[in-house]
Amino acid sequence: MEVLDLVLFEPVRGILDAPLFFVEVLIGGLMSGVMYALVALGFVLIFKASGVFNFAQGSMVLFAALFFVGFMDAGVPMWLAFLLTLAVMVVLAFAVERMVLRPLVNQPAITLFMATIGITFFLDGLGQAIWGSDVRRLDVGIPEDPIIVADIFINQFDLFAAVICGTLVAVLALFFQYTPTGRALRAVADDHQAAMSVGIPLSTVWTIVWVVAGIVGLVAGIMWGAKLGVQFNLSLIALKALPALILGGLTSVPGAIVGGLVIGAGEKVAEVFWGEVLGGAIEDWFAYVLAMVFLLIRPEGLFGEKIIERV
Amino acid sequence: MMDRRTGLALMAGVVAAGLVARAAPAQENVQFIPSLVYRTGPYGPNGEPFANGVADYYNLINERDGGINGIRIVFEECDTQYNNDKGVECYERLKNKGPTGAAVFSPLSTGITYALIERATADRIPIFSMGYGRSDAAYGRVFPYIFNPPANYWSQATSIIKYVAEQEGGLDKLKGKKIALVYHDSAYGKEPIPTLQKLEGMYGFKLSLHPVAHPGLEQKATWLKIGRRVRPDWVLMWGWGVMNSTAIKEAAAVGFPMERFIGNWWSGSENDVKPAGDAAIGYKSANFHGAGADWPVHKDILEYVYDKGLGAGKRERVGEVLYNRGVTNAMIVVEAIRKAQEIHGVKPLTGEQIRDGFENLDLTEARLKELGMEGFMLPLKLSCADHEGGGPVYIQQWDGQKWNKISDWYHPMRDVVWPMIEESALKYAKEKGITPRECPQG
């Protein structure tokens, strides 16, 4: 009984005792969630259009960030570095489509998943072979001082990240909704066969999706790189994005955002208020357990397409 | 099908060719020293300067002195990627190389050190884990082949507490003060906890523990809790790699004063503070050797190694904290071999003979001056029973450009630490059925 009290009610009392602090943690968690969502978005785009669970998304983030910071260190102005890195990501998308996806067309999903893990190794090696494995500082001029509103403490950097993420999602939504290419992408996502029969070239669409995922990876790489410094560990943030991804649903762009927010807020609140009772450093598994609990209720994630099975 | 097979066969051929090419001509009158490093993987950025420091110092000995008393050093790096399996594989691959086998291993990872303790003891090759690894291995009667000078994590924790106490105005003033420990949630990060808890009982400060899961990319929750809730007087950190710079940034984000944030010696290199930018100004860390490239030994390294184009890294990075740690590591290895040569004669020595060199190592002030390292570190003396030496540490502070020494040297509280070492080592001996050996002077 005492244990139950300690685990269930003590943390809740902690929350009630300090509501302001709770709000702070909640806001901090939501902000972290935005950063996860940035990475999760890339996963969703590729899965939606091609059914490929692209494990290499994390490495694409690192890869893009390495090139970006590499160009900037070489004295290239920021906008040009952005464009150059963009070009690199486009080349990468073409290469992946040509050399990996096309030969593996019609293979089972797990084979494609494994292939993306192969790509992960390759990109990690290549990026670091070119740029080295030192930690590089990336300063894109985002202010980092905290601001305090009504005694609640907010990190300006996080606020900035949230704005960028919001813009990115809005642009993506417009792109999907109003451009011919976007419509073609949605058609392919809905039904490969039907899309092909109305003349939408599948391989082009895949290339475009990988380009878009590359751009999302670049933005995520810049944001995370500015936060942590550009280094090998950036590729590991994929592991933080996965629970957000499945919680939101593998096929839903808004799902990635909502998933990120739920996971971010949930894990931070858990770590701060439950961490002490349970021994601390519970963030990682808590995110996954939280996602799993949601999945038990809705197996296709919050916003994922309902899985209909027929014999 | 055929062409695929040919491709496979070709690949196999290339690999085989590589293996043949590898059998380099054996040299007889050399000392082989393996170098387990990591230049890649999650902690690659930190492994790199360390490995460069080691390589440059060995090259310096070869180029300037023609080897250790004329016995040239042959060293080979093996990249462990901070991965225990790879570390074990590297160890097994390198242990029998050279005319007399591996001289000594420095695994540069607490996890790999643990994995190698029994193997190396059985193979009679010393393990030199400088300021990391198993703390109770300082007890030479139970761990005849493991050395962790100049100080282990437990000693270091007491030294840092001494510094904190001095800032507060004495050990008696620690009562009621709140000290938080932020640590890497692994074997490494957990090492100082028992010591700090013991000190907590002795001096009445209040210790709170904040584990950070590997690799430590996300610490917002931890720091919100520390900065807004616990509000400790001091924060100590046992971190490594990306965890350090992230912690500094998050600490700054919650407004925790950097002057009261002290890292251990693995949390105080340029790699930890530079990515955090201006936020890191004022951050402190412990260290047991000098920072910067102002010692005579660095001038020699630049003259004899870099000017000849033999440098392992970039010239401007000579003198970084982790580079200097690599130099220190190599220097102690070389001095131990020198001492072993005094005992067993000037020739390539086996690991067992070099063990004797470690046990009789006596780095005096005069010797350090000859090495061009006067004031770089304090004298160090090991013995059969004491494999640690209980070396002192000082506190350094980052000013945005470089690390500055801001304190005196603090000797660890040996009276606190040694009984803990003894107890833990004897428990290990009992578990493993080892009879502690006798040491001449106790």
Place this chain on the structure above:
Amino acid sequence: MIYRETGQFKTSYAADQAVLRLREDRIGLAVILLLAYVAIPLLASEYWLSTIMLPFLIYALAALGLNILTGYAGQLSLGTGGFMATGAFAAYKLATAFPGLDFVVVLILSGAITAAVGVLFGLPSLRIKGFYLAVATLAAQFFLLWLYNKIPWFTNYSASGVISAPTRTALGIPVTGFEASVTAKYLFVLIVVTLLSLAAKNMTRLEVGRSWMAIRDMDIAAEIIGIRPLTAKLTAFAVSSFYCGIAGALWAFSHTGAVEALAFDIGVSFRVLFMIIIGGLGTILGNYLGAAFIVLLPIFLNNALLGLGMQEAVAMASHLEAMIMGALIVFFLIVEPHGLARLWQIGKEKLRKWPFPY
């Protein structure tokens, strides 16, 4: 010519249903076993035994476990590392709590404990499928490692959280710890792996194995023809975790000798997954081929790159190694998506007709 079934008549049902129906296969297996049990211990150097053969065998065992779950029952799992850790810590607790216990008993018990844990974490599979399940199994991976890292009881209150394996005997011969010879360790692991492989091969031919495959191929259809998904999926999780648990215990006791929970991190889970996909899903042979590939390739690549005069550039060699590894994974998937075991099978088909293909 040398590999043909003509003339080998089966005169009983037992002969027709034997695991190896062809004389050539039986001879082949006997040769391999002879090599593994006699030639390798006699000829291989200590380096080969302790850093190549031991990890290879143990990884093959873990791959076998995962293959039962993923290859036969179709449940994608990334929790292998967590289950291996469970086996390792269970074995450590058992071996230290009951010092007199034979190591074989310790292994079986720790396997059983892991099986129970596996069933627990397998429960969500009744509702969650595919990649969703894969990510959900990461919950097991992260939670289990955290648990063993956090609760000092699991490590007998060691300050650092590292367990180091004491010497234990099997039938009176020391097979773990530093008193055991490398050969004894190798032979012991080899016996365990041989027996468990045989058991797995037979299990997949029994009713339970067939129900796994039915679930894998289409779970709704399987349910309609009368297979209980509950029993089939949970037995798959149980058996798979049993194997992984034993692999983990062997890893800690017979291979490294000292491990912390982090030694079984997510990288291990992925490595085992590579093995079964490169080796071949739903095959027994594939586990060995895949494990050999993943264990040996980096070592060979590393040696080859260093041999080609890259001594000075260890970092570059490591990066190149990662790139080659990644490229080879993609290459193999393109060449033969069903894994190395299928290549072997194709080879056998060709041999059967050689030298007169019709």
